Structures are given as structure tokens and as C-alpha cells.
Amino acid sequence: MSAGPKLRELCAKVAAQSSLSAAHVACAQTATPSSAALSMTPLSAITRLSLSRRVPGGVNAWRLLHACSGSFDGAQPSPQLSPASSAPSDTATVAAAAASHSNSTSNISISAASNTQSNGLPATPTHLPNPTSQQQQQLLHHHRWKAPTLPSQHSYHPQPHHPQHPHHHQHPHPQHQHQAPLLSQPFRRPLSVQPEAAVYAGPSPRTARVTLRTIRKKYDAGEPLTMVTAYDYPSAVHVDTAGIDILLVGDSAAMVVHGHDTTLPISLDDMTSHCRAVARGARRAFLVGDLPFGCYETDPRDAVKSAVRMLKEGGMDAVKLEGGSPARVEAARAIVETGVAVMGHVGLTPQSVSAIGGFRPQAQVAEEALRVLDQAQALQRAGCFALVLECVPGPIAAGITRVLSIPTIGIGAGGECSGQVLVYHDLLGMMSHPHHAKVTPKFCKQYARVGDIIGSALQRYRQEVEERVFPGPQYSPYRMPEQEVRSLAEALRGRGLGAAAEAVLEEAEKLAAARREAAAAKEAAAAAAAAAGGSGSGGGSGGAAGGAGRGGA
Numbered sequence: 001m002s003a004g005p006k007l008r009e010l011c012a013k014v015a016a017q018s019s020l021s022a023a024h025v026a027c028a029q030t031a032t033p034s035s036a037a038l039s040m041t042p043l044s045a046i047t048r049l050s051l052s053r054r055v056p057g058g059v060n061a062w063r064l065l066h067a068c069s070g071s072f073d074g075a076q077p078s079p080q081l082s083p084a085s086s087a088p089s090d091t092a093t094v095a096a097a098a099a100s101h102s103n104s105t106s107n108i109s110i111s112a113a114s115n116t117q118s119n120g121l122p123a124t125p126t127h128l129p130n131p132t133s134q135q136q137q138q139l140l141h142h143h144r145w146k147a148p149t150l151p152s153q154h155s156y157h158p159q160p161h162h163p164q165h166p167h168h169h170q171h172p173h174p175q176h177q178h179q180a181p182l183l184s185q186p187f188r189r190p191l192s193v194q195p196e197a198a199v200y201a202g203p204s205p206r207t208a209r210v211t212l213r214t215i216r217k218k219y220d221a222g223e224p225l226t227m228v229t230a231y232d233y234p235s236a237v238h239v240d241t242a243g244i245d246i247l248l249v250g251d252s253a254a255m256v257v258h259g260h261d262t263t264l265p266i267s268l269d270d271m272t273s274h275c276r277a278v279a280r281g282a283r284r285a286f287l288v289g290d291l292p293f294g295c296y297e298t299d300p301r302d303a304v305k306s307a308v309r310m311l312k313e314g315g316m317d318a319v320k321l322e323g324g325s326p327a328r329v330e331a332a333r334a335i336v337e338t339g340v341a342v343m344g345h346v347g348l349t350p351q352s353v354s355a356i357g358g359f360r361p362q363a364q365v366a367e368e369a370l371r372v373l374d375q376a377q378a379l380q381r382a383g384c385f386a387l388v389l390e391c392v393p394g395p396i397a398a399g400i401t402r403v404l405s406i407p408t409i410g411i412g413a414g415g416e417c418s419g420q421v422l423v424y425h426d427l428l429g430m431m432s433h434p435h436h437a438k439v440t441p442k443f444c445k446q447y448a449r450v451g452d453i454i455g456s457a458l459q460r461y462r463q464e465v466e467e468r469v470f471p472g473p474q475y476s477p478y479r480m481p482e483q484e485v486r487s488l489a490e491a492l493r494g495r496g497l498g499a500a501a502e503a504v505l506e507e508a509e510k511l512a513a514a515r516r517e518a519a520a521a522k523e524a525a526a527a528a529a530a531a532a533g534g535s536g537s538g539g540g541s542g543g544a545a546g547g548a549g550r551g552g553a
């Protein structure tokens with residue numbers, strides 16, 4: 001199955017361009033019969049797949065190539081190999097070139113020996129048969145979820161992500177997969193109509209998920225726990241990829257997402273919907289779903305039912321409930337006894353806003369502080385794995401944290417808690433408009449002013465549309481062959497639609513002229529770069545030339 005020296009040479013080029021060691025790109029001629037039998041992938045299939053889908057950053061092409069070239073050293077991908085760099089798409093391009101050079105029937109094989117991670121587990125699919133590109137894509141989807149999870153780890157090093165294309169991925173929830181297939185169905189079932197470009201699938205998961213054990217280890221080691229709220233897919237992706245330990249689908253969604261003034265109106269149905277979206281976006285963080293007002297207070301059995309829904313329908317790992325009164329402690333105990341992890345919440349409990357008379361700081365007198373402490377201890381005895389302490393003075397939080405043997409997660413509770421939580425929109429400065437300033441609590445630090453960025457982007461878009469700057473030729477990608485344009489114009493005239501024919505011809509000519517201009521500018525830039533660099537890589541200008549050719553009127 002020798003593919004000839006040309007393919008070998010091009011494979012070396014693939015390795016060079018992608019910062020892979022040449023050994024990783026094992027060509028067919030070096031494969032032993034057994035490894036060859038294990039892993040034959042027609043490169044032409046990769047070519048078709050990677051070129052047929054215009055995925056910015058070449059994410060999918062990258063993954064395919066990854067799958068076909070064996071594993072990289074160790075479990076962590078090198079930055080060059082992440083979709084954040086341009087290397088993947090280059091790699092795909094060179095691989096495509098290799099395929100066409102060595103004719104489309106050449107095979108590339110994977111060295112079976114190299115296809116394990118440093119933990120000894122298989123890294124990526126070793127066997128890819130010879131299906132259509134669509135089948136091949138599905139196959140990769142299938143294999144992706146077989147990626148092994150590493151043992152629990154403490155320190156998390158966020159991997160570089162493509163800035164515009166954060167790792168989109170479904171939530172694998174491996175433990176659900178093994179324990180109860182039913183639980184995982186809404187989150188991992190591939191769409192029956194799988195889209196051509198699996199942009200939302202992202203690279204295969206490589207990081208261990210945060211579990212109760214991870215949380216316990218961090219707590220025991222005195223390392224601060226991090227928690228942030230998320231309410232939908234993009235916020236979950238952001239929080240998760242930032243390496244936050246715990247992702248809380250908070251009932252603050254009622255306020256920051258739905259625009260209510262309190263958290264009371266949100267329903268359990270709404271919350272499970274938020275949870276599902278979050279579960280699809282998070283792959284590492286421990287997921288906690290807030291039980292909304294009214295779904296757990298009446299009876300411990302209601303509490304259990306609601307909690308079970310949060311896991312079963314919402315894909316959460318645990319639930320949170322507010323309050324430390326005896327009835328709440330009973331509810332917490334009943335849920336824990338059902339086998340669902342519970343996070344408690346004392347201090348300011350926003351669901352009691354009606355009784356409290358506002359979102360006020362709590363436990364500012366000793367007697368009240370002792371009551372909060374009693375509640376915290378009762379919740380711990382009921383089996384809660386952690387507690388949120390909200391809006392209490394730092395010293396009270398410090399005392400409670402010292403006395404408990406489960407972690408406290410503070411919000412407006414000073415720096416001595418075992419961890420901290422903030423609302424996503426608050427810390428990002430999403431609501432920086434003065435109107436919202438009054439609903440952003442004093443304890444929130446704004447780490448950005450994302451609301452300003454969003455506002456100015458939207459204004460620029462509006463302006464460009466109003467001035468007909470957008471879309472322009474650059475964002476008008478769909479072409480019609482010259483011949484077809486002429487036929488269309490003729491047909492339109494035949495129907496007495498001369499004005500429409502004029503419009504067709506004018507726009508076609510305008511776009512063609514813009515393409516010619518762009519191609520000329522690209523060639524000039526390439527020439528200048530070659531003149532300046534001397535040993536430039538001489539980037540392919542075939543596309544530009546083709547464009548100019550097609551555009552010629």
C-alpha cells in the first residue's frame with residue numbers, strides 16, 4: 001500500500017506546517033500490516049470533508065486530521081494544535097494537497113502504537129473505514145464521546161481556544177452515560193438531522209470533569225473554589241472554558257435573563273430549560289441547578305420530585321435550595337437521601353424577598369448571626385455538600401466557614417469563605433447602563449464592561465446597514481457563473497422584467513469588479529511579502545487567480 005515518495009514528502013510537509021513531529025504523521029508505507037489493518041483512512045475523504053465545509057479555523061478538518069495522524073504527546077494538546085492557531089487549516093490544506101498529488105486512492109494510516117495518550121488510554125479513533133464524508137463525520141462524533149476522562153485533577157490550565165469559536169461541544173456527562181442512559185439523552189443525542197458543519201461539536205474533551213471528589217479535595221487543600229452563574233449555552237461555554245469549578249444555573253435568571261425584579265416568578269419548567277442549555281455547553285464544571293421558588297417548600301416529596309427533574313431533565317449534577325429553617329433542612333435531607341447532591345444557601349435568601357422586605361444584608365447583629373450559623377450547621381448535618389453564604393458581614397462568614405466541615409461559597413460575604421460566586425452578568429458588566437446599575441449589588445466587581453462592547457457593536461452594525469456599507473462584496477459570498485447571470489437577465493427581459501435584469505447585471509458586475517480588485521491586492525501583498533522575506537512560504541494564490549478568472553466579464 002505504498003503511496004510513493006511524493007506522499008511521504010508531503011506528509012513531512014504536513015508535519016512541519018502543523019508543528020507535529022514527523023513520526024505523528026505516519027504514512028502508509030511505514031505501517032506494519034497490523035497497524036495498517038487497524039487504521040486505514042483514505043486521505044481523499046479527509047480532503048473532501050475538510051474542503052467541503054468552510055469552517056473558520058478549520059476546526060473539523062483539524063479534528064479529522066488529529067484522528068488520522070495518531071495522538072500527540074500527552075493528554076494536553078500543544079497550543080499550535082488547538083483550533084486557535086492557523087496551523088490546523090494549513091494542515092488540512094497540505095493534507096488535501098498530498099491527497100490530490102498522490103491520487104485519490106492513496107491511503108494514510110495511523111500508527112497504532114502511537115495512538116494512546118500518556119495515561120495509556122486510547123486517544124482518538126484508530127479505525128476509520130471508508131465512508132462518505134457525512135458518514136465519516138458521524139463516525140467522528142461517535143468516537144469523540146469515547147475519549148477517556150482523566151483522573152480527577154486539581155489544577156486546571158485553561159486550554160487556548162479559538163477566540164471567535166469557543167469550544168462548542170455537547171456535554172458528555174460520562175458518568176450519566178454509564179449510570180443512566182436516560183438522563184443523558186437530551187444532552188448528547190446527536191440531532192437526527194446532523195448539520196454539515198459540526199461547528200458546535202468542537203474538539204474532543206480532554207479535561208477531567210469536576211466532581212464532588214474534586215471539590216472536596218480542593219476544599220481539604222485550602223484552595224478557593226470558584227463558582228459563576230450561567231443560564232444558556234454561550235454563557236456555559238464561557239464559564240466552563242475559563243476553568244471555573246462550579247457552574248450555577250441560578251434562579252437569578254428570572255432577573256438577569258427574563259427581566260423580573262425578583263427571582264420569584266421563574267418556574268421549574270423555565271429553570272430546567274436553562275439547565276439543559278447550560279448542560280450542553282459545559283463539559284468540565286460541576287453543574288448546580290437552583291430549585292426555584294415554590295417547587296420545594298410545600299412538602300419534602302415535592303422537593304425530591306423537583307430535584308430529580310433538575311437532574312433528569314436539566315442534566316445537572318446537583319441542586320441548590322434556599323433557607324435553613326427546619327422545613328428546608330428536611331427538604332434538603334430528603335433530596336440527599338434520594339441520592340441527589342444538595343448545595344444549601346443561607347444569609348440573604350432572595351426567594352424570601354417578600355418576608356425580608358428587600359435584598360438586604362443579613363446577620364448584622366449577633367443574635368441573627370448565630371441563627372444563620374445554626375441553619376448552616378443543620379444543613380451540613382442534613383448532608384449538604386456546600387453552602388452559599390449571601391450578603392453577610394465578613395466576620396460572620398469567616399466564623400461559619402471555620403466551624404463547618406463543608407465548603408462555604410460566599411457572595412457579598414467577605415474573603416474568608418471557601419470559595420466565591422458571582423452572577424455572570426454582574427462580573428462581566430453586561431448591564432452597565434445606568435438603569436441597571438441599581439440592580440447590580442455593591443459587592444460585585446466588574447471584570448469587564450461587556451455591555452459597552454455589545455452596545456457599540458450593535459450601533460456600528462446599525463450604521464453600516466443604514467449606510468449600505470454592510471454586507472458589501474466581502475460578505476456577499478454566493479456567486480453565479482457569468483453564463484447563468486446572462487441567461488437569467490435574458491429570461492427576465494423575456495418576461496418583461498427589464499428592471500430586474502438590469503439589477504442582476506449591475507450587481508454581478510459590481511461583485512466581479514470587487515473580486516478582481518481583491519485578487520489584485522492579494523497578489524500585490526504576496527509579491528511584497530516575497531520581496532521582503534526572501535524565503536517566504538509562497539502561500540497558494542490559486543484561489544485568488546480562480547476568482548479573478550471567474551469574475552472576468
Ligand SMILES: Nc1nc(=O)c2c([nH]1)NC[C@@H]1CN(c3ccc(C(=O)N[C@@H](CCC(=O)O)C(=O)O)cc3)CN21
Binds near residue numbers: 358438441442
Ligand atoms: N444581577 C444579580 N446579581 C446578584 O447578585 C443577585 C441577583 N441578580 N438576583 C438574585 C440575588 C439578589 N441579590 C442582591 C440584589 C441586590 C442587593 C443589594 O443591592 N443590596 C443592597 C441593599 C438593598 C436594600 O437595602 O434594599 C446593599 O447595599 O447590599 C444585594 C443582593 C443577589 N442576587
Ligand SMILES: CC(C)C(=O)C(=O)O
Binds near residue numbers: 290388390
Ligand atoms: C447569587 C447566586 C448565589 C444565586 O443564588 C443565583 O444566582 O440565583
